[in-house]
Amino acid sequence: MTRFETESLALMPGQRVQARVRSHHPWGVIVEIAGAEHAGLSASIDMIQQFSGPTSSYEEVLALFPPVGSQVDAVIEHINRWHPPVSVRLSIRPADLESMQRSCDFCGELATLSPGGDALVLDSRSNDGPGSHTVITHRQCLAERIRPENSGERARALKIGKVF
Known part of the structure; x- marks a missing residue:
């Protein structure tokens, strides 16, 4: 039996990580977690879910997207290891980082x-x-x-x- 999730077991919710922004999407950004580049996982930050509120416009939220290529401090919010690839959702909310x-x-x-x-x-x-x-x-x-x-x-x- 081959376990696809073994390398990702070093990651867990609440853990702080560094992530490099790879691409922008209408909902958020795809990132690569430093040190986990070869763990066979996908990682993202849902910027809309994290920063859109009743008073924020979509343009205001878009302005918060970190630039492609930038490195951000993040915290692991959720990991899905049900099936490959392992999916990691990160948060960059100041309250979550604290x-x-x-x-x-x-x-x-x-x-x-x-x-x-x-x-x-x-x-x-x-x-x-x-x-x-x-x-x-x-x-x-x-x-x-x-x-x-x-x-x-x-x-x-x-x-x-x-x-x-």
Whole structure:
């Protein structure tokens, strides 16, 4: 079995990256993530979704498009690894760059994915074939769902990634 998504597993929602703008489209831009040029993935920034509001005109949003060839700071918003190619959606919203938050897939409340936040990113995979699914969860929500008698795993869920 060949897994198409293996190289992309180093990328996860909430991770800051550098991206080079490759082309403009009516909805946003296609980018290449620095360090992931050969990971077999497509990456984009949906500028309309991120910056069009009730008061913004399309021309104002177009003015926000980074120039082709420019490099931008971005944060990974979503990764789709269901089928090739892996698709990565980035955000360049100032609020997301400061602190990326998304709904916990267990409780529905906002979880902070940025460093120092209260979220974990879980990638679920199967031995039966390629493809994976990402689950966002609060540390506490995951720990509460681990059997109480498995105290070691509960403790690890609360500590993973934290610097002590």
